[in-house]
Amino acid sequence: MAIMQVQGLRVFREVARHGSITAAARTLAYTQSAVSRQIAALEADVGATLLDRAARGVTLTEAGRCLLDHADAVLDRLDVARRDIAALRDLGAGRIRIGAFATAMAALVPRAVAAFQAEHPAVAVHLVEGLTPRLLERIADGDADIAVVSSPPDDPPDHTRYRLHHLLDERLLVAVPRDHRLARRRQVRAAELAGESFIAGSADAEQTLLRATLPAGWTPRVDIVVREWTGKLGCVAAGLGIALVPALAVRATPADLALIRLRDASVRRIHAVTAAGRTPPAAVPALLRQLRAAAPTLTARR
Amino acid sequence: MAIMQVQGLRVFREVARHGSITAAARTLAYTQSAVSRQIAALEADVGATLLDRAARGVTLTEAGRCLLDHADAVLDRLDVARRDIAALRDLGAGRIRIGAFATAMAALVPRAVAAFQAEHPAVAVHLVEGLTPRLLERIADGDADIAVVSSPPDDPPDHTRYRLHHLLDERLLVAVPRDHRLARRRQVRAAELAGESFIAGSADAEQTLLRATLPAGWTPRVDIVVREWTGKLGCVAAGLGIALVPALAVRATPADLALIRLRDASVRRIHAVTAAGRTPPAAVPALLRQLRAAAPTLTARR
DNA sequence: TGGCTGCGATGCGCGACTAGCATGGCCATC
DNA sequence: GATGGCCATGCTAGTCGCGCATCGCAGCCA
Known part of the structure; x- marks a missing residue:
């Protein structure tokens, strides 16, 4: 019938x-x-x-x-x-769930999201901050539509499970006081930092940042631990030590210290990641475009 | 597409x-x-x-x-x-709008409706009383689904506009006091009533009832006008005159008077009428069946 | 690593469906 | 009685949709 x-x-x-x-x-x-x-x-x-x-x-x-x-x-x-x-x-509705690691939340993601929302005000944006492994889980489970993650160049996320959209390679910077011996340099090698006192965000965070590049067995000396970027950079400016700064965390160069490119530090590769087998919401390509547009503005050296 | x-x-x-x-x-x-x-x-x-x-x-x-x-x-x-x-x-829902002329409302229609509702309790029943011409209008206009109307045998409703379902031919009865000269008769001719005093429902109603049969020019003598059936029959019982009674109006023979069949009075044909060109609600055939079932119980003579 | 299995996509062919055309019947109007 | 408007229907051709068989792909297991 x-x-x-x-x-x-x-x-x-x-x-x-x-x-x-x-x-x-x-x-x-x-x-x-x-x-x-x-x-x-x-x-x-x-x-x-x-x-x-x-x-x-x-x-x-x-x-x-x-x-x-x-x-x-x-x-x-x-x-x-x-x-x-x-x-x-046509992005006249819908939702996009974005995950990003902490440093990306400083400038990259907010700028991209702002531009995206200006273009598509009807799309609801959900933002979640997290560490890369957890973010990848969310993508795999379908709990997020796109994630901005960082990974070492030699260990990118599994490309069979994730679609990777390379955004930029994040340089590592060294913040030193204006009167430091290296303050005039445009870039330094990691080895030159041996003997310096590091001001760290947490006890072992900087080790993670440097581990891949530094000579095995060499451990940066950490005398002061300061959680917040402002406090950390304040300590540097006061001459208490030097600090590693991921390029993405820098929105503007503070006047009272120098930022020097760490030449041979392993860069972190920043990818936008989506699920491989899944059709993403229509908002994803649009946001991806904004992420790509925002990325270069943060890698250019001042 | x-x-x-x-x-x-x-x-x-x-x-x-x-x-x-x-x-x-x-x-x-x-x-x-x-x-x-x-x-x-x-x-x-x-x-x-x-x-x-x-x-x-x-x-x-x-x-x-x-x-x-x-x-x-x-x-x-x-x-x-x-x-x-x-x-x-399947008559599990819906509505049926019934029209009927006054006398049919006395017993025929109520009985049929009662039986119908017992069978199909989910169908809503609307009842409207009215005169035949008005009822036919309602049918034609689609304001009623079925109407019980009476008409002279020689002037039935237009069969091109209405579907007619013949229910019964209504006999006219004469109510006389128990001690009336005709009280023992089973039937009389209209001519035998000449000279009798009639108790009418309205000034000219009985004339309408008799007009078709009685010799032209003969006018029944109406001395008393009583609207209600009970009062009318009360007057008859009290010996104040005789009355014409449509068979349908009689639910039970009153003990204190005699009902005699008026042999040569023009019968009124009672039809159930539906609109010719229209598909009736499913309830209509069911009600029609009940009307047909109820009709014989009201024509049988006691 | 190579066969195996389960799942979805697709080329091909046939049968059913459906739209169009033309015709016929019915009714109302002139 | 003729005419025109409206709906139903027999017939035909084009189309659509299903089934069959096959292919490609990914995960699983030995």
């Missing part, structure tokens, strides 16, 4: 509106016979007479009136469905 | 439920290829990818989840429509 064709309902609604099969056929660009048959099929389907045929057009029966209500609702709902999906596609 | 086939939505819902095209195909008794194509067609129609195809089954995309909501609503609504129409057809 035919299963209540949408086309049939559409035709039926038009017939009901016009009170005439012929008139409905005209506006639908069908022949009268086609419409007549559509109605007949619909009647056979629902098992009731829908129209009373008279000399001048047709009239709805009780069953016809009943069906018309439902047909209107159904057709309207289908229009809504079509519109909703189009809105999702 | 195809217009969002219902079948497509149904298939899509099943696929979403199972998370697998093959599994959905099995439960739908289709081949995997058919379902795969249905989904592809739906995707082309809405202009968005609905499923992510993985090695183990499929997952909904954002657009897919969006469409699923709407598809559920639409399919549910179609089921409701089907159910509603079936209910109308």
Whole structure:
């Protein structure tokens, strides 16, 4: 048995509106016979007479009136469905869930998101900060749509599970006081920092940053631990030591200290990551474009 | 372009439920290829990818989840429509608007309606009392579904505009006091009533009742006018005169008077009338059956 | 690592469906 | 009684959709 064709309902609604099969056929660009048959099929389907045929057009029966209500609702709902999906596609609606590691949250992601929202104000943005492994989990589980993660060049996220969109390679900077012996240098080698006292964000964080590059067995001397960037850089400015600064964390060069490129430090590769097998929300490519646009502004050296 | 086939939505819902095209195909008794194509067609129609195809089954995309909501609503609504129409057809719902002239309201219609309601308690019954011409108007205008009307045998309602369902021919009775000279008779001729004093319901109502049969120029003598049947029959019992009584108005023979069949009075034909060109609500045939069942019980002479 | 299995996509062919054409019947109007 | 408008229907051709078979791909296991 035919299963209540949408086309049939559409035709039926038009017939009901016009009170005439012929008139409905005209506006639908069908022949009268086609419409007549559509109605007949619909009647056979629902098992009731829908129209009373008279000399001048047709009239709805009780069953016809009943069906018309439902047909209107159904057709309207289908229009809504079509519109909703189009809105999702054209970024007139929807949602994007973004994950990013802490440093990316400093400037890269906020700038990209701001530009994205200016372009697509109807899309809801969810932001989550986290460490790279956890962010990748979220992507794999479908709990986030896109994540900005950092990874060593020799250990990128599994490209069979993730689609990687390279954004930039993050340089590591060294912050030194204005009067430091290296303050005039544009770049230094890590080895030259041996013997310096490091001001760290946490006891072993800088070790992680330097580990890949520094000679094995060499451990930077950490005398002061300061959590916040402002405090850390304040200590540097006061001459208490030097500090490693990921380039992404720098929004503007502070006046009272120097930032020197660490020449041979392993760069961290910054990727935007999406799930490999999944069709991303339409907002993802748009945000990706903004991330790509924002990335160069943060790698340029001042 | 195809217009969002219902079948497509149904298939899509099943696929979403199972998370697998093959599994959905099995439960739908289709081949995997058919379902795969249905989904592809739906995707082309809405202009968005609905499923992510993985090695183990499929997952909904954002657009897919969006469409699923709407598809559920639409399919549910179609089921409701089907159910509603079936209910109308099977008298599990709906309404019937009945018109009837006053005398029919005394017993015929109430009995039929009572039996009908016992059979189909879900159908709402609207009752309207009125004169035959007005009732016929209502039928023609679609303001009533069925009407019980009376008409002279030689002037039935226009059968091109109305479907007539003959219920009974109503005899006219004469009510006389128990000690009246005619009280023992089973029937009388109208001519035998000449000279009698009539107790009428209204000044000229009885003339209407008798006009067709009585010799032209003969006018029954009306001395007393009493509106109500009970009062009218009370007057007869008290010996104040005799009265004409439509058979339908008699529910039980009063003990204190005699009812005599008026042999040559023009009978009134009682029809149930429906609109000729219109499909009646399903309740109409059912009520018609009850009217036909109730009619004989009111024509049988006690 | 190579066969195996399960899943979805697709080329091909046939059957069913459906729209169009032409015709016929019915009713109202002139 | 003729005419015109409206709906139903027999017939035909084009289209669509399903099934069959096959292919490609990914994960699994020995």
